[in-house]
Amino acid sequence: MTEAARAPVDVFAKARNHDRREQLEAAREQDLLPYFRVLTSEAGPVVEMEGRETIMLGSNNYLGLTGDERVKQAARDALEAYGTGLTGSRLLNGTTPLHLELERELAEWMGTEQAIVFTTGHQANVGCIGTILGPSDTVICDSADHASILDGCKLSGARLRPFRHNRMAKLERMLERAADDGGGVLVIVDGVFSMEGDLCDLPAVVELSERHGARLMVDEAHAVGVLGARGAGASELFGLEDRVDLRMGTFSKSLASCGGFIAGPAEVIDYLRIASRPFIFTASAVPAAVGAALAALRIIRAEGPELMGRLLDNARYLRRGLHDLGLAVVEPGSLPDGSEATTPVVPVVVGEDWQAVLLWKALFDAGVYTNVAIHPAVPPGGALLRTSLMATHERSHLDRALEIIGRTVEAFPELPRQG
């Protein structure tokens, strides 16, 4: 063996030579980086970012409850009662009465036997999928499923069979192939896809999963507190709650906090409590986060229809406005009666990554914050400017944002336009 062949490989080499490095440095040098911008106020419809007033069209605070006095008070009460942190796992010294109340009320809300609360939504997905699946199983995922779902699949070692986003013929083909894999089969979809903001074709997914004897899990992160009469998500909206085996939700969006949950049959939830490593081997969420999520849940259960109505009206209004500007707004999909769905995520197709970054910066400088989704969050060449709404946006905020967007896009003649 030569000297060179024996030279040790530095595991830090990828940090120095990764394929995004040049782009990142160029963006940083020109102050174009759309990430890690500093928020210096509450995450409301209008925020202060880097010292400037900015219309927030990039938050997941869908119902605006992070600023609700009752939610804040519940966080303070939990802090006073249980201190700043629990410093241990749910399994050992990290379960308070707040966790138990929250789990009981989540299960009631979802209409399931039980629910289990994790420290983040990411951990809920990883900790559920990585535990109930093993290397002899097959997992079938939509290509636009959230990264935490893929992380759970990887952890499980199950055979991954992805299908093209929302293409039901492709899902069917994967289910047929999975039949020969020999293990159990789990289909996992997002109820509302996080970047594209479109609705899953859940009736078709349910029908195909049942026909092929597969279990079904729906990630309702962007749908709980948003869709369905009770706000129980896409499964409720489609009237399919009792035909979805497992539902995941997060507290980091409409529930105005941080944390996540899995709702489903008692036997599975009980198993997760003693077998899920991302549940057991991490500290419980801080009490204030649990208290805030519980208060937000109670508000949603009592006042949800009004808040969700305002949120979805705002989403329709912005969608129409962006459409009228000629922009290529991603289609949200349709409801069983054929009417167009509405979700709080309203993305505009930009196409090329660099153009998306330039447009993002021009809007940021003009006083509108949006989120940029570039590869790998979306397929190559499919960069999006992702806008999202809150129930607390007023029409004046949206009109002002539309006026700024209309003015700004004039400098971007290459932008894809409505077909």
Ligand SMILES: Cc1ncc(COP(=O)(O)O)c(C=O)c1O
């Ligand atoms: C669809 C989806 N699932 C799961 C998660 C993870 O949730 P959390 O932010 O609570 O970790 C997110 C959040 O980004 C999401 O968008």
